[in-house]
Amino acid sequence: MRSLHIDGDSALHRLPAGVKLATLSVISLALFMIGNSAFLAGAALVGLAGHTLLRISAAEIWRRMRPFALIVVVVALFTAVFNGTTEGLIALFRLAALALFASLVTATTTTGDFIDVITRAAMPLERLGILKARDVGLSIGLVIRFVPEILSRYEVIRDAHYARGLKPRPVSLIVPLIITTLRSADEIAAAIDARGIRRQK
Amino acid sequence: MATRDLVLSALFAAIIVALGLVPPIMLGFIPVPITAQSLGVMLAGVVLGARRGTISVLLVLVLAAIGLPVLSGGRGGLAVFMAPTTGYLIGWVFAVITTGYLSQLLVSHSQAGFVQTVNFFVAALFGGVIVLYVCGISYLALITGLGFSKAFMGSLAFIPGDVLKAVIAALAGRAVMVGYPLLPKRA
């Protein structure tokens, strides 16, 4: 699983992840409060222009934004039809600007930096006894580690259906996938404990 | 939290991610392929219960937020949290809490198999469809200024598929409970 982060050395890359996240929330709040289509269009343009800092091709920018383009256009059209063109344009530019600014933060921040921010943000929760801040990074690592294993297991189960001349059906695929995966939890947990990884010192 | 609970939650998060990456599953009786990721959210509730199920869904959302393409169609990054459909993502959390809580409340080992399946279905339907759509539609209505009734109309087409997913979640949840019971005992 490749992250959507893009290596680089721009000013945005060097900005601490916490600052970027805080700025993003302020910007998104402002975009919601301002209902001026010209201003919002300008904001979307700034967000798009920011992508030149990433030094990627226009085609690559489009590839990254494509999943959002369709839904943004559909919602904008829907709004335009029911609430008029002005509202439709406001929705279009606002949603586009939001997606573009968010995409900038994602592209310029590494997974490790995000995990550090989350771990620090979780410290107050740790003091309240709700969770252990370090568990956050461990859990995220575990998920990334085991997704490929689960995909291989899924293929094995599907092939076992074909080998027996059975048509794969959702329930008969999902049940063995869940059971075999969760059965390994005991050994993984034992390995974590045996290595003293969650020891509090 | 016990290490085993942490691992179970993380593994289920990985299952939800994997379900977004496998090709859409064709159902025999309707000709539309369904993406299995929101099914994964219902499954997390029926299999793991409210607490661990919620942790696994939160993990998937955190992974998406930090830029990993873990949502169906390879979506990820902060932009998915700034989209018109974000309400459905946030709704996952409330959906899994509801599904998990209702599963723990309604289903017990002493019930007949059919009763267990029906109860799992009620839990998955209430959490994974009703609560989910309330979140998704409210958010869509608010963020776009469309108003509730229009936002509801725009979402209507997806409801039958999600009801079907609740059926699958119920059948699978009951089968997993027989094969490898994990649901916390009723308090």
Add this chain to the structure above:
Amino acid sequence: MDIHFEKVEVRFEGRTVIHPLDLALNGRRVGIIGLNGSGKTTLARMINGLVKPSAGRVTVNGFDTVERQDEARGQSGFIFQNPQNQIILPLLREDIALGLKSRKLPKQEVTAAVEAILDRFGIGHLGDRRAHELSGGELQLAALASVLVTEPKILVMDEPTNQLDLKNRNLVERTIHTLPEDVIVISHDLDLVAGLDRVLLVHEGRIAADGEPGEVIGQYRAMHEGKD
């Protein structure tokens, strides 16, 4: 190693898995053999405090595995049957470093320790590979590195050659013989166990034989020869 089982008994869900036993382990390389379900894994897991005795106590280099669990655990490393389940972070280098994290060492020291252990097992080139891309033999070496990086004095291995082809099995056998750490190996691989200093035969939750490998293995074979 200096491991003592004192009047140890293990019961699980109403069943006695280990009948009361006294045992001292202090050799360099000890093997444990026996049928599936005989209790050998339970016995080994007690050394790392993963299984707690229902009665009696287990001490490892003087540390009680229940009362002083952290210290007792620090004495031994455990390699599980399926090495796939013990690499828990995506990149091997990250995974190995994880064991050192709870020690709060400076970053450079962690990096140096990780590189040293990768070198020791000749798998420096695998450091940035993803765990699910590694072969069975590579995974077994990776698991060894991830456990030995914290410098335990004793290494417990559960079926280390179970899923390996002959080439990787021989690699693991050579590795076991060259490890400076004391080793406890649970295995069905009688050729592997034959090369150790002492072998225990576990049968139905009791130690049925204990001594020189050739004799104990002979006894194990005799017990099950020609029987179904």
